[in-house]
Amino acid sequence: MPQLNPKTHFMKFFIDTANLDQVREAQDLGVLDGVTTNPSLMAKEGITGRENILKHYVTICNLVNGDVSAEVIATDFDGMIEEGEELANLHEQIVVKLPMIKDGVKAAKYFNDKGVKINLTLVFSVGQALLAAKVGATYVSPFIGRLDDVSTDGLGLIAEIRLIYDTYGFETQILAASIRHTMHIIDCAKLGADVMTGPLSSIEGLFKHPLTDIGLANFLADYKKGN
Ligand code: G3P
Numbered sequence: 001m002p003q004l005n006p007k008t009h010f011m012k013f014f015i016d017t018a019n020l021d022q023v024r025e026a027q028d029l030g031v032l033d034g035v036t037t038n039p040s041l042m043a044k045e046g047i048t049g050r051e052n053i054l055k056h057y058v059t060i061c062n063l064v065n066g067d068v069s070a071e072v073i074a075t076d077f078d079g080m081i082e083e084g085e086e087l088a089n090l091h092e093q094i095v096v097k098l099p100m101i102k103d104g105v106k107a108a109k110y111f112n113d114k115g116v117k118i119n120l121t122l123v124f125s126v127g128q129a130l131l132a133a134k135v136g137a138t139y140v141s142p143f144i145g146r147l148d149d150v151s152t153d154g155l156g157l158i159a160e161i162r163l164i165y166d167t168y169g170f171e172t173q174i175l176a177a178s179i180r181h182t183m184h185i186i187d188c189a190k191l192g193a194d195v196m197t198g199p200l201s202s203i204e205g206l207f208k209h210p211l212t213d214i215g216l217a218n219f220l221a222d223y224k225k226g227n
Helices: 018-030 039-044 050-062 079-087 102-113 124-133 144-149 152-167 182-191 200-209 210-226
Strands: 013-015 035-036 067-071 094-100 118-123 139-142 173-176 195-197
Touching: 013 018, 013 152, 013 200, 018 050, 018 200, 035 195, 050 067, 050 079, 067 118, 079 094, 079 102, 094 200, 102 118, 102 124, 118 124, 124 139, 124 152, 139 152, 144 152, 144 182, 152 173, 182 195, 182 200
Parallel strands: 013 035, 013 195, 035 067, 067 094, 094 118, 118 139, 139 173, 173 195
Antiparallel strands: none
């Protein structure tokens, strides 16, 4: 099991969406630490065109108190730098999200040297996670659900990354992404993931229990009997 310092370590909850109602709802729950988005999630909400996309990021930043990952579209180094700088200048909460490809790693190093927060995304192996830590990424995003989809152990990847990062004291935060359901959150917490990002439904599943509902109904029924 991971040996984390409980005084400095707690699991952050991010919501993986560009839907403003869901961001608000998660924020209102009082457990939200940030938001992650990607081009597919923006498209799902019908947010298109550079200007609208940038505006949407600022709106999300103003709704939450934590980091908001905004992904570049460019896949070449110069393009990523240009886009990343534009994104980083939008709001102090923006974390520039870069793909785990050669130019993405180079761009991550560039931004890290400048003090800009980075999230290296589309991570599917320990080797990729090792590179993310070497260039000082703030976050590394292993996609556990998508690994599970292809009969590969997503949670196993989280455990391996935790082991390597702890062995060397890498400070890159493991952001378990592509969370699909509540048990993924619980398993990631057991494995010591620093952050999880998932849909609102996965977070809401944490407070659901039939015995809570039955117990509450009984308490209220008993109260009514005497009042
Ligand atoms: O934002 C990246 C990741 O969380 C995507 O999840 O469900 O599309 O595999 P999913």
